[in-house]
């Protein structure tokens with residue numbers, strides 16, 4: 001949005017503005033579903049009424065990369081399909097995030113063949129790995145919340161030398177049902 005360039009100084013006003021911008025961004029993640037196999041069904045279940053991804057502001061699935069900022073790779077990716085995946089990722093506007101959902105997207109899963117990509121992180125920066133075959137909707141929601149927590153705290157994705165995008169590389173753990181930090185509300189103390 002160009003706001004980072006406009007906010008050059010640190011004072012109470014800009015700090016509060018930054019919090020509002022971060023809150024808006026994390027509350028309106030628009031996923032780009034790259035669903036190629038059975039994990040895609042679980043992704044659909046996550047958006048349906050029982051799990052209701054809308055509670056996290058991330059239910060607006062966009063099938064145009066120009067309107068999406070969260071790519072969810074759900075399922076195995078063939079070598080033939082890889083250029084399409086990369087092109088869609090490149091067409092998404094910054095700041096953008098990637099979730100690798102399921103064993104196939106993260107490692108190739110049981111498809112240890114020359115025709116299947118053995119982990120999409122070899123070709124696009126993956127911020128959150130959601131393990132499982134398939135992962136349950138709660139696991140995917142945990143992955144979305146991990147990105148939301150990062151946006152709350154840091155705002156933008158990390159970048160390395162030369163502005164190169166550095167993936168967050170977070171792995172979602174199996175649910176323990178212990179309470180975890182929730183996204184920060186606008187009314188809470190920073």
Ligand code: SF4
Nearest residue numbers: 038039102104133134
């Ligand atoms: S991880 Fe399992 S459920 Fe997901 S696409 Fe691969 S085989 Fe299907």
